[in-house]
Amino acid sequence: MPEGDLSLQVIPMPADTNWNGDVFGGWLVSQMDLAGAVHARRLSRGRVATISINNMVFHVPVKVGEVLACYTRIVKKGTTSMQVMVDVWESNDIENPVLVTNGIFTYVAIDEHGKKRPLP
């Protein structure tokens, strides 16, 4: 079952599909990046930049019109960086959510010049 903060909910549209008619993985990754950034910005109390994406797994295909819920949680906090686990659950049936995708997004806290800054 979902763990962590519900950082983003979104519904894919027909324009978000690939050549098979399923939702395009790149679109899904961008939603996950946004969800992770919401969490990282809150934790770092300011701007962040994505530095890496690891352990991305696409478990099941996603269809247009499904309600996707992005749950986020911190798995590691460094001096300037945060690793955020992002799990995407298809939650049309609220009683039986299905894990569709997950990955670890690493963000670095940055200042107004785009340089790294220590986490508060």
Ligand SMILES: CC(C)(COP(=O)(O)OP(=O)(O)OC[C@H]1O[C@@H](n2cnc3c(N)ncnc32)[C@H](O)[C@@H]1OP(=O)(O)O)[C@@H](O)C(=O)NCCC(=O)NCCS
């Ligand atoms: C983010 C950025 C400011 C970091 O600057 P930097 O001075 O080179 O940073 P460092 O190499 O000293 O690393 C900073 C932190 O990131 C971590 N890090 C570096 N490379 C990493 C990697 N490949 N994976 C995970 N973490 C990494 C470091 O361990 C360090 O963490 P810590 O301070 O918690 O110990 C710079 O790399 C940057 O601007 N990158 C582009 C970001 C961007 O445009 N993202 C959007 C992509 S579309």
